Amino acid sequence: MVANRLPVDRVEGEDGELLWRRSPGGLVTAIAPVMQESDGAWVGWHGATGEELPPFENENIHLIPVPLDDEDFELYYEGFSNSTLWPLYHDVIVPPEFHRTWWDNYKKVNKRFADATAKVANKGATVWVQDYQLQLVPKLLRELRPDLRIGFFNHIPFPSPEIFSQLPWRRQILEGLAGADLVGFQRTADASNFLRSMRRYTDRTVKGSWAIPPAHLDGSASTRNICRAEAHPISIDTAQVAELAHDPEIIARAKQIRKELGNPKTVLLGVDRLDYTKGLRHRLKAYGELLADGELVVGQTCLVQVASPSRENVERYAQLRDQVELMVGSLNGEHDTMGHTAVRYLHHSYPLREMIALYLAADIMLVTALRDGMNLVAKEFVAAHTDNSGMLVLSEFAGAADQLTQSVLVNPHDIDGMKSGILRAVHMDPLESSRRMRRMRRHLKEHDVARWSDTFLTALSQPLPVDTLV
C-alpha cells in the first residue's frame, strides 16, 4: 500500500514528548482495517517534516515512512496537492493555482515514493497506490519494477475533461496514472471522465474501460501497460461500527451528550474536516433560515457541528474558518437563549469511539458537500444506527449518494430545497425513516470496506483479455 499519509501522525504532546495520533480523513479510516488483515507494508508520510524514521510497526501494520521536508510540505502537499489538484478535481469551488515550482516538487516527491516502494516490494508483488497526491507513482514504479502488478485508487472525484484541461501538466498526470494496470474511482462518472481525458490528451485508444497504448513500430500490438478504469466505491468497516454502537460505555456517552445539550427533541449533526468542499456555509445558511422562519426552535433543536482542523496553513482553509466562525457566532448571537444554543460548534478532531457516540446522540445527520469523493461520515452514521432510528440528509454531489439512495437527497446550492429536505427528515414518519435506514444499513453490511478491497484486488489480478483488445 502506498499513500501520502501513514495511518498515524507524529505529534508533540503537552510536555514536548513525541506521540503517535491517528491521521485525519477517510482514506486512513478505510485503508487501516484492510491493512490490519494483510501482511503487506504501508509506504507513506508520517505527518511531521524534516525527520527520517526507520520502518516500524503500529497496530499490527508494518509502516515504511517517506520523509517530507518543509519545502516539500509547502510545495507538494499544501501547494500542488491541495491548492492545485484538490480544487481542480472538486469542481473548481475555489480557483486552482498553477505554479511550476509546485509541479517540480510534486514530481520530485512522487519519485521519492516510487523509489521507496520499488526498494521494498517483493518480486511480482501487488502494489496499490492511493490518491491524487501520488498520480505519477504508477508510471515511475512500472519503469523501475516492470515485474509488479500496480493498482491505483483515486479517493476524490475526477473532473470532466473541460475542467481537467486547465491543468498545464494534464498529459503527464494521465500518463502517470496509465502506468497502473487498474485505476479505480469512486463513481462511474469519475471513471468515464478519466477515460474521456485519456482519449483527448494522450495517444492511447480507449475501448470500453480500457486505455490501450499505440501499437509498436513494427505493427505488433502493445500488450504491456494497458490500463483499465473502473468504479469501485469505497466503504467502511460496517461490523466494527455496529459493534461499537452496542458498547454500553458509548451508549451512555451518547445519552450524556444529549443531556449536556439540554435534551432537545431533535439533535442535528454535521461532522466534517473544515474544508470548502463540505458545504458548511450552505448548511449553516439553511439552518439559520429555518430558525429565523420559526420552522425550527432553539431548545427543541440543536445543531452539533464538528469541524475538524485541516490544512490550516492553506489560505482558503484559513479564510473558510473565519467565515464559518463568523456565521456560527452570528447565528448563536441571534437565536441562543440563556439555557440553550443554536449551534454547538467544535473545532476539534475526535477518536472513533467519540464519533460513534456523536452519531448515536444525533437524530439527523447533515452531509451537504458541494463535491465529495465518497463521504464516509454518511456511511458511518447509517451503520451506527442499528435500531434504524434517525435519518440522513445527503448531498447528491457526494459519492455516497450513489449507494445511500434512501437518504433525503439534496442539492446544497438550492438553499430552499435543502431547508425542505431538512424539515422532511425532521418530521419523517418513524415507520418510513426506519424502513429507509434499514435498507441503507443492509447495503452497508453487504458492501463494506473488506468487500471494496477484495473486489478491487480481484479485478487487478485478472489477466488481460488481450485478444479482444489489440
Ligand SMILES: O=P(O)(O)OC[C@H]1O[C@H](O[C@H]2O[C@H](CO)[C@@H](O)[C@H](O)[C@H]2O)[C@H](O)[C@@H](O)[C@@H]1O
Ligand atoms: O491527508 P489530509 O490532507 O489531511 O486530508 C484527509 C484526507 O482527505 C481526503 O479524503 C477522501 O477520501 C475518503 C475515503 O475514500 C472519501 O470518503 C472522501 O470523500 C475524500 O475526500 C483525501 O482524498 C485523502 O487523501 C486525505 O488523506
Ligand SMILES: O=c1ccn([C@@H]2O[C@H](COP(=O)(O)OP(=O)(O)O)[C@@H](O)[C@H]2O)c(=O)[nH]1
Ligand atoms: O473528529 C473527527 C472527524 C472525522 N473523523 C473520521 O474521519 C473520516 C472522514 O472521512 P470522510 O470520507 O467523511 O471525509 P474526508 O475527511 O476523508 O474528506 C471518517 O471516518 C470520520 O469518522 C474522525 O475520526 N474524527
